[in-house]
Amino acid sequence: MPASAPPAAATTAAAESAPASPDSRETDSRDTNNVNVREFTQLISPTELAAEYPATAAARSVVQSGREQIKRVLAGEDERLLCVVGPCSIHDEQAALEYAAKLKAVAAETEDKLLIVMRVYFEKPRTTVGWKGLISDPGLNEKFDMAEGLRKARRILLEIADLGLPAATEMLEPITPQYIADLIALASIGARTTESPCHRQMSSGLSMPVGYKNGTDGSLQTALNAMTAARAGHSFLGIDPDGKTCIVRSAGNPWGHLILRGGHNGPNYDAESIAKATAGLIDDGLPPRFLVDCSHANSGKDPLRQPSVWQNVLGQRLDGNDSIIGMMLESNLYEGNQSLTPDAADLKYGVSVTDGCLGWEDTETLLRETYAKLAS
Numbered sequence: 001m002p003a004s005a006p007p008a009a010a011t012t013a014a015a016e017s018a019p020a021s022p023d024s025r026e027t028d029s030r031d032t033n034n035v036n037v038r039e040f041t042q043l044i045s046p047t048e049l050a051a052e053y054p055a056t057a058a059a060r061s062v063v064q065s066g067r068e069q070i071k072r073v074l075a076g077e078d079e080r081l082l083c084v085v086g087p088c089s090i091h092d093e094q095a096a097l098e099y100a101a102k103l104k105a106v107a108a109e110t111e112d113k114l115l116i117v118m119r120v121y122f123e124k125p126r127t128t129v130g131w132k133g134l135i136s137d138p139g140l141n142e143k144f145d146m147a148e149g150l151r152k153a154r155r156i157l158l159e160i161a162d163l164g165l166p167a168a169t170e171m172l173e174p175i176t177p178q179y180i181a182d183l184i185a186l187a188s189i190g191a192r193t194t195e196s197p198c199h200r201q202m203s204s205g206l207s208m209p210v211g212y213k214n215g216t217d218g219s220l221q222t223a224l225n226a227m228t229a230a231r232a233g234h235s236f237l238g239i240d241p242d243g244k245t246c247i248v249r250s251a252g253n254p255w256g257h258l259i260l261r262g263g264h265n266g267p268n269y270d271a272e273s274i275a276k277a278t279a280g281l282i283d284d285g286l287p288p289r290f291l292v293d294c295s296h297a298n299s300g301k302d303p304l305r306q307p308s309v310w311q312n313v314l315g316q317r318l319d320g321n322d323s324i325i326g327m328m329l330e331s332n333l334y335e336g337n338q339s340l341t342p343d344a345a346d347l348k349y350g351v352s353v354t355d356g357c358l359g360w361e362d363t364e365t366l367l368r369e370t371y372a373k374l375a376s
């Protein structure tokens, strides 16, 4: 400490004996609050965003009908196979819409046996660090223009709904649903957040069915507990449509379901794991019907292994196991994945920037083969 600086103890004694002025109170608060925050940036409210991109009657009808069809599959009242298919993450509007148009064509031709819902994932939960998705960083340039990210997400969802395709997404930030949930037919809570009380509470108020991945460690009970928790009503902190912080009082969401995605110890789509999941659901008083994610730890993150996982699970279903109500597939226009580039304009078109995906041609073949097997 320089010789001219006052001794700290003296400063403290003076501060203790003198009444605090408004200025010193402000200084005190700055010393202890938001120490590691660099900036707050106000965001457009959900109501304002919806006014910019209103849900058309046609889009609302696709979402409503998608939710109802999914609920019937979950309830065991509709025997079609629920196929949640699409990119690991959306980063390019044009590619997302090209993909959606292709998927819609297959969905229309196979709809008597398959209920196809497109993965339209805008929020990526990272194991450590990495691009967190289009809502967080729409420019893929670490500028984090989240107002623009939310705009893009809403616009893409509207365009996909206008094509007549229901959309599925992961709900990661508990703030996000107020901005886009009216356009989502199916939500999921990821393996990294299934154990989080905040996400369970959020799910209890969501308007659509919600799938819970098993934990990254493979833990089934984490997802079963999430289902039980989210079926109950909760009171929790959130935002309202005007973007004001508020107490949210939810009614509980009865449409929770399990998604098996494998774990650190390996896959969990084999017959023994499927039987264990069915028994676990029954033991916990939960409906014994679930999805299998053919990607992530079930494919060892090798996108080209997804078709064999899919065929295996489909085989179990064809053999009579109707606990399996559907599958999830990570698929994009083109196979594989790529690293981010300093300029997003240099990215390859239609290739994932997160997990590797199956390419469109193989995806279409898989869906059509599946249809043929179910129809025969």
Ligand SMILES: O=C[C@H](O)[C@H](O)COP(=O)(O)O
Pocket (backbone or CB within 6 Å): 088, 124, 125, 126, 127, 128, 129, 130, 296, 354, 355
């Ligand atoms: O589905 C996407 C990824 O598996 C998830 O976001 C985790 O990715 P990471 O382990 O590369 O961070």
Ligand SMILES: C=C(OP(=O)(O)O)C(=O)O
Pocket (backbone or CB within 6 Å): 088, 121, 125, 170, 189, 190, 191, 192, 213, 261, 293, 296
């Ligand atoms: C992140 C995802 O999966 P998981 O939570 O299973 O890792 C995902 O499906 O995009």
